[in-house]
Amino acid sequence: MKLIYTPVEFQSRNYYLVLAILALLSVVxxxxxxxxxxxxxxxxxxSNRIPWGMAIIITIYLIGLSAxxxxxxxxxxxxxxxEYRLISRIAVFLAIILIFGAMVGISLDLGRPxxxxxxxxxxxxxxxxxxxxLNGILYGGYFIISFFYLGSxxxxxxxxxxxxxxxxxxxxxxxHMGTGAIFGxxxxxxxxxxxxxxxxxxxxAMVSGLALLIIxxxxxxxxxxxxxxxxxxxxxxxxxxxxxxxxVVLVGIDKLxxxxxxxxxxxxxxxxxxxxxxxWGFQVGCGYFLPILLLSQxxxxxxxxxxxIASSLILIGIFFExxxxxxxxxxYPMPFYPGKIEGIWGREGTFPITAIELLMGLGIFSxxxxxxxxxxxxxxxxxxxxxxxxxxxxxxxxx
Amino acid sequence: MVRWAMVIDLDKCTGCQACxxxxxxxxxxPHGSLEEQQKQREIYWNKxxxxxxGKYPHIQTLLIPMPCMHCDQPPCVTVCPVKATYRxxxxxxxxxxxxxxxxKYCMVACPYEARSFNNKEQExxxxxxxxxxxxxxxxxxxxxxxxxxxxxxxxxxxxxxxxQGLKEGKKIGTEVVPACVEHCPSHARSFGDLxxxxxEVRHLLSSRIWFRLREELNTQSKVYYLGK
Numbered sequence: 116m117k118l119i120y121t122p123v124e125f126q127s128r129n130y131y132l133v134l135a136i137l138a139l140l141s142v143v144x145x146x147x148x149x150x151x152x153x154x155x156x157x158x159x160x161x162s163n164r165i166p167w168g169m170a171i172i173i174t175i176y177l178i179g180l181s182a183x184x185x186x187x188x189x190x191x192x193x194x195x196x197x198e199y200r201l202i203s204r205i206a207v208f209l210a211i212i213l214i215f216g217a218m219v220g221i222s223l224d225l226g227r228p229x230x231x232x233x234x235x236x237x238x239x240x241x242x243x244x245x246x247x248x249l250n251g252i253l254y255g256g257y258f259i260i261s262f263f264y265l266g267s268x269x270x271x272x273x274x275x276x277x278x279x280x281x282x283x284x285x286x287x288x289x290x291h292m293g294t295g296a297i298f299g300x301x302x303x304x305x306x307x308x309x310x311x312x313x314x315x316x317x318x319x320a321m322v323s324g325l326a327l328l329i330i331x332x333x334x335x336x337x338x339x340x341x342x343x344x345x346x347x348x349x350x351x352x353x354x355x356x357x358x359x360x361x362x363v364v365l366v367g368i369d370k371l372x373x374x375x376x377x378x379x380x381x382x383x384x385x386x387x388x389x390x391x392x393x394x395w396g397f398q399v400g401c402g403y404f405l406p407i408l409l410l411s412q413x414x415x416x417x418x419x420x421x422x423x424i425a426s427s428l429i430l431i432g433i434f435f436e437x438x439x440x441x442x443x444x445x446x447y448p449m450p451f452y453p454g455k456i457e458g459i460w461g462r463e464g465t466f467p468i469t470a471i472e473l474l475m476g477l478g479i480f481s482x483x484x485x486x487x488x489x490x491x492x493x494x495x496x497x498x499x500x501x502x503x504x505x506x507x508x509x510x511x512x513x514x
Numbered sequence: 515m516v517r518w519a520m521v522i523d524l525d526k527c528t529g530c531q532a533c534x535x536x537x538x539x540x541x542x543x544p545h546g547s548l549e550e551q552q553k554q555r556e557i558y559w560n561k562x563x564x565x566x567x568g569k570y571p572h573i574q575t576l577l578i579p580m581p582c583m584h585c586d587q588p589p590c591v592t593v594c595p596v597k598a599t600y601r602x603x604x605x606x607x608x609x610x611x612x613x614x615x616x617x618k619y620c621m622v623a624c625p626y627e628a629r630s631f632n633n634k635e636q637e638x639x640x641x642x643x644x645x646x647x648x649x650x651x652x653x654x655x656x657x658x659x660x661x662x663x664x665x666x667x668x669x670x671x672x673x674x675x676x677x678q679g680l681k682e683g684k685k686i687g688t689e690v691v692p693a694c695v696e697h698c699p700s701h702a703r704s705f706g707d708l709x710x711x712x713x714e715v716r717h718l719l720s721s722r723i724w725f726r727l728r729e730e731l732n733t734q735s736k737v738y739y740l741g742k
């Protein structure tokens with residue numbers, strides 16, 4: 116039952132090909148960022164009605180994935196569930212990469228990214244009543260804590276790992292609750308304004324983080340040609356089902372309470388307006404309904420392929436949950452005065468998807484993918500089952 | 515203590531947009547192209563909205579000019595992480611372009627859409643250099659050396675006029691007023707000190723029925739409207 120962690124010996128040409136493609140896409144993303152900066156965000160789909168675009172959607176999505184996977188690593192390191200040790204080390208490493216991607220995402224959204232240091236002048240130059248400034252503390256601390264966490268795991272120091280693990284788990288929850296509060300405390304925007312937002316965000320983080328972990332770990336084992344136990348993944352599938360149902364309950368409460376005045380107009384518009392197909396089709400259908408349907412069938416849940424499909428659907432669905440918060444949340448015209456507001460001030464905002472924004476987003480994901488596969492090759496992340504050595508030897512020999 | 519406020523008489527407003535143009539000229543706010551306007555990307559420090567009730571032929575239209583409301587409880591100041599937007603002691607809510615990092619959180623939080631994001635590159639053409647501050651010898655200079663892209667902008671109640679007027683010992687509200695007040699052809703707007711019992715704004719507020727926009731959010735805005 117003992118696990119030995121070894122770097123994966125990727126030697127095939129395909130590995131370097133993938134690495135080169137990811138590096139190229141990251142460079143393309145960076146070039147798009149430079150273009151967008153010189154154009155003053157001219158190439159983005161944002162407007163004065165919809166100030167936040169793709170960069171913020173990707174950022175909160177990544178923060179969620181990061182916080183979720185760090186929380187789930189505590190299953191082993193804090194709660195001592197040995198059967199999940201398979202995923203825990205990768206979970207912590209993934210969390211660091213994802214939060215780094217999220218920080219890059221935030222800086223891409225800033226009109227003046229060179230002044231980002233101002234966000235981290237806590238209590239000196241910062242307005243500590245702002246949720247954004249408070250989140251700066253949370254993100255900064257998160258980065259440091261997760262580095263120490265990974266360090267103590269690599270150093271094989273279970274006592275320290277447990278202590279830092281407890282802190283990391285709490286801090287990760289706070290990080291994503293803080294992100295939810297950025298939106299939930301904005302009274303001017305009906306779709307944002309909700310006390311339940313921070314909790315919705317934490318659960319969404321755990322759902323998406325778990326789905327990503329399942330996909331990434333299974334894929335890593337697969338591409339590294341290593342054996343793994345399937346049973347832990349099947350029980351994680353059950354956990355995924357439970358978390359998804361919790362998320363549905365929270366989102367349901369949020370939307371149902373918002374169907375009452377004064378938030379009725381914007382919420383009805385979200386549920387039946389031009390963004391309704393994204394809400395019902397992607398968020399509810401792809402993110403909640405289909406995965407719950409798939410995972411509630413033991414036959415599919417206890418099948419690696421079924422689990423992978425359900426997890427992928429959840430990942431797409433949670434992305435659109437973020438999209439449906441940020442874009443329609445600001446697109447609905449403000450009720451300055453009762454009555455119908457004519458002209459552009461009463462028109463709903465539109466959000467064209469532009470090539471620059473998409474390539475920038477793709478660049479962030481490619482950069483993280485590059486770091487991840489480099490990590491697999493050079494760090495001791497993926498476990499080798501005892502007795503599985505011959506297996507890998509055979510596999511590498513075959514290669 | 516002074517608290518600058520604006521009173522707008524909706525009965526007198528004809529919707530001529532002279533205030534919008536006067537503001538653009540005074541503060542050197544760039545004009546947008548038709549495309550930018552369609553995409554809601556043009557910068558407006560002052561806008562005029564038209565609100566209709568009913569259906570033709572039984573229709574009523576209300577024209578509401580909307581500068582920044584300069585709230586006493588400004589949501590934008592609460593959310594700004596870097597203190598780039600702040601409330602001066604005289605109640606004017608300011609935006610410091612040098613501190614602003616362009617996170618746009620204030621635009622999301624403002625319930626009046628008073629804020630615009632400046633995404634314009636600096637131009638070299640002599641016509642409409644939006645990077646230049648409204649450097650007027652008569653009115654006094656801006657405290658910011660130059661305007662810049664990538665930051666959020668908004669109405670300042672023409673604070674440069676007020677500051678210069680106070681320095682010269684002029685009466686604010688009669689001799690010195692913001693550009694939109696000065697250029698309103700129907701004298702729908704008046705400007706003055708809310709804490710001065712003899713000011714024109716106090717006189718108007720005590721003699722007419724007034725309202726403020728989105729009172730339910732308790733922003734304590736300092737732009738008052740007199741009803742039709």
